[in-house]
Amino acid sequence: MANVTLRDVRKTYAGGFEAIKGINFEVGDGQFCVLVGPSGCGKSTLLRMVAGLETITGGDIDIGGRIVNQIEPAERDIAMVFQNYALYPHMSVYNNMAYGLRNRRMAEPEIDTRVQEAARILELGAMLDRKPRQLSGGQRQRVAMGRAIVRQPKVFLFDEPLSNLDAKLRIAMRVEIRKLQRRLKTTSIYVTHDQLEAMTLADILVVMNGGQVEQIGNPLEIYQKPATTFVASFIGAPPMNLMPLRSDEIKSQFAGDSRAAASDAGILGIRPEDFVISSDTIAGGIALGLTVEAIERVGAETFIYGTRELEVQGVAANPGELPPGEVIVRIPGAIAPAIGERIRAIAPREKLHLFSADGRKRIDL
Amino acid sequence: MVEHRPWNDIIAYAILTFGVFIVAFPVYLALIASTHDAATVVGGNMPLSPGSHTLDNYYRAIFVGGSRTSREPVGHMLLNSLISATGIAVGKIFISILSAYAVVYFRFPFRKTAFWIIFVTLMLPVEVRIYPTYKVVSDLHMLDTYAGLILPLIASATGTLLFRQFFMTVPDELLEASRIDGAGPFRFFKDTLLPLSVTTIAALFVIQFIYGWNQYLWPLLITTQDSMQTIVTGIKKMLTTTDELAEWQLAMATAVLAMLPPVAVVVFMQRLFVRGLVETEK
Secondary structure, eight states, rough: OOOOEEEEEEOOOOOOOOEEEEEEEEEOOOOOEEEEEEEESSSSHHHHHHTTTTOEOOOOOOOOTOTTTSSSSGGTTTTEEEETTTOOSSHHHHHHHHHHHHHTOHHHHHHHHHHHHHHHHHHHHGGSSSOOOGOOHHHHHHHHHHHHHHHHOOOOESSSTTSSSSHHHHHHHHHHHHHHHHHTTTTTEEEEEHHHHHHHHHSSEEEEEEEEEEEEEEEHHHSSSOOSSSHHHHHHSSEEEEEEEEEHHHHTTTTTOOHHHHHTTEEEOOOOGGGOOOOOTTTTEEEEEEEEEEEOOHHHSSEEEEEEEEEESOOOOSSSSOOOOOEEEEEEOOOOTTOOEEEEEEEEEOOOOOEEESSSOOOOO | OOOOHHHHHHOOOOOHHHHHHHHHHHHHHHHHTTSSSSHHHHTTTOSSSOOOHHHHHHIIIIIIITTOOOOOOOOHHHHHHHHHHHHHHHHHHHHHHHHHHHHOOOOOOOOHHHHHHHHHHHGOTTTTTTTHHHHHHHHHHHSSSSHHHHHHOOHHHHHHHHHHHHHHHSOOOHHHHHHTOOOOOHHHHIIHHHHHHHHHHHHHHHHHHHHHTTHHHHHHHHHOOOOGGOHHHHHHHHHOOOSSSHHHHHHHHHHHHHHHHHHHHHHHHHHHHHHHHHHHOO
16 A cells, blocks of 8 residues: 655656656555556556656656655566556466465465455456466456466556447446456556546546647536646537637626636537537527538437637627637437527536637636 | 469479479488498499488498598487587587577676677678687697587577577566565576576577588688587588598498488477577567
């Protein structure tokens, strides 16, 4: 059981490329931390630095009160689950799990107890004598988890462990991982590019972009109050609609709000699910006239892709020159307007997100 | 072009059969010659069917040696060949797997240089460096010893290259998982890399055993005593007699015997051998 603390962690490669540009965050004891971001954002590199597989060129990584910068992976008391599982192909499932314990000179009866226990938890009991190639993807995944569990480490590290599985299995394993972690109460750091995985698994969500942290927090908080336009469009599917506005438009729309009026606000964000199709006028909110371009029905909900018309009601004083663009509207059920139809989507004021013109700052309304 | 015409098949088979015949006939001739007595073979009209002196010829070839040429019996030469070929194969595998491990998995100064030096030795077969090698071996008093037969032929780049290529295909995550599992460099080598390399080792063993077995020039050069001769050089010496008729039937029996061990190695290790060369499953 341990906290993991990162203090101004940096990674610069020999060629001068800065992969990690000073990252600070803390994962409390027993918490599940998810690092999420697009590919190339440095999330895997950061995880591998915590594991000790990559050197740290600046800052400190602290696991359970001990700075581990110079400590070998095996001595850090961590266990890692790899994307491609990295099972030893020539060893049986049992030996795959027991190998790390044998290397630590643990007594054979104790090893057996731990492996049997892990096999029971993961329902691998019948497969202990098989080789990895005789297992399905999901079973291999479980063996990789088992290898981590038997070690009873301070920290679990997961490097996109589900991305090699098919969609259905991924959801099942996601739930299993969460249940397992709750039960073992082991501090975990989990890397993924899938925002859905990130939202459902995390106690703490760290959204990364370009080697930096964009936002850290509780997943729902991040969803409700994204700190930057990057987070706004990365978290949530389909992504938040972002519309650039001119300052006079902002002023007229948010006239009563001194913060918005005084700031350099320039981008308005509305989540697809916050729209309602209605012809009502909405005080303080916003209304968009849309021409329906495409419809996606997924059963419980329907996504409408519309092109915004020039006239934007609600940005009343000076409509006109808003650049046209695509807007996604999510409505419940399967009843949708026809393609080509003109609709009016409204969103209440409390659902509007306002960002600075460069997208780097959120302006609370 | 996936056409199917019976004529194509017939022509293909005819050509293949012809090819097999060309390759196999001399071998067949050697086999037949080793079953006749000396007079029949030398007589010029050698029959194409087996004769009646099989047991006699092979018995003399293995245990007695040539009657008038006082050559060593083949049994001892076979043993010499076996020792040196096995020594060369095992030694080469040992050296090349270790050097490939170093070149692939360790970051040390001049790693690339080391690899290229090894690579360049591919262009230097035994024959090119034979004089300096002879000088070194002779200065070390290894003439007429097994060490002299084996050591100079052990150093070669082919094995290192083969293992290097194989190690490069082993996923990095296996090394990383091993590191997290607390296995140091030697453990990783012994517990993970070596078991994964079994088929590659088998392939290399077959190739190098035959390479070692078929060595001719080097053993000829450094062995002066008959007791250290290998079978390949022995065959040649059987035929160079000054004033006697060469005992062709014994030479042929020896040739057949010389063929057997490499054939056996190939037959018994064929499955591993083929898997080693085409293996993709990791």
